[in-house]
Amino acid sequence: MTLAANDLTCQELVELVTEYLEGSLPAEARIEFDEHLAMCDGCANYLDQMRRTIEIAGKLTEASISPQAQESLLGAFRGWKSRPQP
Amino acid sequence: MLDQGEGRPGPAASASDAALLEALRAGDEAAFSGLVQQYHGQFLRVASLYVSDQAVAEEVVQETWLGLLRGLDRFEGRSSLKTWLFRILTNIAKTKAVRERRSIPFSALWNADADPDEPSVEPERFFGEGHRWQGHWAPYPQSWSTLPEAQVLSDETRARVEEAIATLPPSQREVITLRDVQGWTSDEVCNSLSLSETNQRVLLHRARSKVRRALELYLGETASPR
Numbered sequence: 001m002t003l004a005a006n007d008l009t010c011q012e013l014v015e016l017v018t019e020y021l022e023g024s025l026p027a028e029a030r031i032e033f034d035e036h037l038a039m040c041d042g043c044a045n046y047l048d049q050m051r052r053t054i055e056i057a058g059k060l061t062e063a064s065i066s067p068q069a070q071e072s073l074l075g076a077f078r079g080w081k082s083r084p085q086p
Numbered sequence: 087m088l089d090q091g092e093g094r095p096g097p098a099a100s101a102s103d104a105a106l107l108e109a110l111r112a113g114d115e116a117a118f119s120g121l122v123q124q125y126h127g128q129f130l131r132v133a134s135l136y137v138s139d140q141a142v143a144e145e146v147v148q149e150t151w152l153g154l155l156r157g158l159d160r161f162e163g164r165s166s167l168k169t170w171l172f173r174i175l176t177n178i179a180k181t182k183a184v185r186e187r188r189s190i191p192f193s194a195l196w197n198a199d200a201d202p203d204e205p206s207v208e209p210e211r212f213f214g215e216g217h218r219w220q221g222h223w224a225p226y227p228q229s230w231s232t233l234p235e236a237q238v239l240s241d242e243t244r245a246r247v248e249e250a251i252a253t254l255p256p257s258q259r260e261v262i263t264l265r266d267v268q269g270w271t272s273d274e275v276c277n278s279l280s281l282s283e284t285n286q287r288v289l290l291h292r293a294r295s296k297v298r299r300a301l302e303l304y305l306g307e308t309a310s311p312r
Contacts, residue, residue, distance in 0.1 A: 009221030011212045015205075018291035022272065024283075042223035045230075046207075052230055052238060053298040056247050057266035059239065062127025069144070073122055073151050074115060080155040081113040 008036045013043050017050050099163030106167065110158060122151060128268055129175055135260050136179035137186055146182055150175040172278060196257045196281075198288040206295035228306055243304065250300035254293050261286060262293035 008016075013036055019025045020033050037044050065073075099107070109117035126147065133146040153174040161170060213219040230238055237243065251259055251267070260279065264270045270278075276286050 009212070010223045011205075011207070011209070011221040014207050014295075015291075017206070018287055018294060022287060024287065040223075041229075042226035045227045049227055049230055049298055049302065050294060053247070053294060053301055054266050056239065056244060056301070057251070057262065057297065058269055060244055060248055060267050063130050065122060065126040069126075069148065070119065070122060073148070074119060076152055076155060077113075077115060077118045080158075 008032050010036075010040060010043050010046075013037075013040075014046060017047060020047075021050070021054075099166050103163065103167040107158070107161065107163065125171065129171075131263060131267065132172065132175060133179045135256070135263060136176070136183040139186065142182055142186065143179075146175065146179045149178050153178065169274070169278070176278070196285055196289065198285050201288075204292055206291065207299070227302065230305060233305060238305070243301065246300055246304045247297055250297040251293070254296060258289050258293035258296075261289040262297065265290055266294070 013033065016025060016029065016033060020030065025033060037047065106117060106121065110121070129147040129150055130143055133143040133150075134140070137143050137146060150171065154171060157170075157174070161167075165173075211224060212221050213224050251262060254262065261275060261281075264275045264278065265272065272283065272286055272290075275281065276283055279286070281289070
């Protein structure tokens with residue numbers, strides 16, 4: 001692999017990852033990014049790690065409501081139902 | 087009284103919103119319970135961005151549902167039901183945060199230009215000045231695709247991600263929670279937090295970079311050097 005002086009470095013690339021994933025990189029920068037990725041396993045791994053990080057963040061467990069809280073809300077809903085109609 | 091107005095227009099209420107609203111207004115208990123179950127966990131997570139006490143966060147969520155009931159007859163569907171609900175939630179949460187004297191993440195006042203750059207990856211990970219590979223990875227980041235899937239998606243891994251998010255600066259925590267944990271679009275987040283597109287992206291970038299770093303530390307530092 002040959003490197004021209006104005007080529008994107010790995011250190012520069014990692015700062016562009018979110019713009020790349022958001023699709024907000026200007027076309028020219030995107031091409032440069034893709035070209036770098038194509039020949040750099042380190043950055044390909046880095047980008048993949050970032051994608052996995054996002055994926056795992058999307059799989060965090062959400063607390064479920066306790067039966068008591070659910071029951072009390074249902075009570076509030078029933079109270080609301082019997083409100084005086086406008 | 088809290089501002090529970092529909093605020094600036096995000097995406098308007100959809101057809102499924104309209105059907106749900108109709109069911110709620112007609113007193114359909116299953117529709118209400120379904121909505122509560124769908125949003126409870128998300129509400130609790132978002133409430134916890136603003137109030138530190140778990141019990142207070144639970145209160146915020148309960149009050150949000152009461153706020154929904156209070157506003158239901160007046161809600162005109164100029165925003166989506168989700169946007170409206172989260173606006174009620176954050177208003178209540180912020181009011182309680184003030185009472186808790188907790189500093190709230192005020193992302194809207196955050197400015198990427200005024201904040202010094204934080205590198206996404208420690209500079210030591212790259213070859214330094216004078217090296218012919220300057221700015222390129224010294225040891226490569228490891229490929230996680232060689233790790234067992236069960237390890238990458240284990241409870242322990244997710245706990246590390248929770249932990250990493252919890253220690254982020256408040257504005258970064260707010261953005262990554264809404265974008266990556268809750269799956270909001272960048273438009274929804276910008277709208278909800280009154281953030282510019284750029285500031286949102288910079289906060290997200292910093293947050294994701296730190297969470298990735300925490301995962302990398304947990305999953306194994308680096309692949310063998312080339």
